[in-house]
Amino acid sequence: MATPADAADEHVVFRQYLDAVGLQGLAGAEAAGLHTSEWYALSLITLEGSLTSGELASRTGLTTGATTRLIDRLERAGYVRRVADPKDRRRVIVEPVPDGLGRIEEVLSPARRHIAEVLARYTPEQRALLFDYFRQAAPAFRAATEEIRKSAAPRRSRTTHAKGDS
Amino acid sequence: MATPADAADEHVVFRQYLDAVGLQGLAGAEAAGLHTSEWYALSLITLEGSLTSGELASRTGLTTGATTRLIDRLERAGYVRRVADPKDRRRVIVEPVPDGLGRIEEVLSPARRHIAEVLARYTPEQRALLFDYFRQAAPAFRAATEEIRKSAAPRRSRTTHAKGDS
DNA sequence: AGCAGTATCTGCATCTGTGCAGATAAATTT
């Protein structure tokens, strides 16, 4: 029977939790030498196992040209590699480099450690519940991401830059 | 009694969970028309309630000059406002604008909704446990962030730009 | 009052990410 006050409290708790996770992610990305779009793309690639350049372009919302450069950067930084698709030699499959994944894990390790400490305060049954939540929350967040991107805010104001509107 | 296999599984679950939350955050930031550093700064400001320009500079790791511009952008976008510090009139206090926070909440609402759906699958006791976790995990993530930033990867390669190394 | 220290802002230069449009290579269709 949550009172309004409790509900508001939950609201705040959840917001602060999201912010904290988000800040951690951004700090991690920066520590890994990755900018937002690179971090985003690498997450996608890791999550999917591998993606073609075109798929990556549509998932990130970038043009294919920009995506080429994005992959260049990720490749140069040692996070992914390009492999030819044997089925269709026009295609370029982008897949994570194990070594790069390791570096990401390293960046995430402080979070892992601190959370492990928190988890240690719970009983095994409670921990199981939390992991069950993680398992279920991940797809939920992905669905939320989809939803947000669909209502796609047209990237910044962009001033409609009616180039020559004198 | 976690077997090694379980441990590996937990590893993956947690990783995917973090990725999902992270991607959601990035999508949200973009939908809000904010770039990484702006999103980061706004999170900090919101979390702290308010910050001075200088504090924001040191927390973000930006120079004071860049921070001025950052605040300009956030202000222009309607997320924060500058107020004079009555104690020290050199200082500029940056605080969130309620209306702006509302817009952020709106952006987060899909996540909130999807997670609410997940939470609805649990009993009230279980939900209480999960919120307890949120409450404890937030500071843990913040500590992790601190830790990551301290070991501060010097922003991208930057060629060490030893300014005057002739 | 004068002086040193501090907080923020501005001009200038740079660097990087991105879109756009055309180029190239490969698959598919006729």
Added chain:
DNA sequence: AAATTTATCTGCACAGATGCAGATACTGCT
């Protein structure tokens, strides 16, 4: 085999974020 369509890459140009150094405004100390 020729034409069309698809997938990725490259040249060019632009916008925007950031560092640096100097300017400005204010505080606190002597």
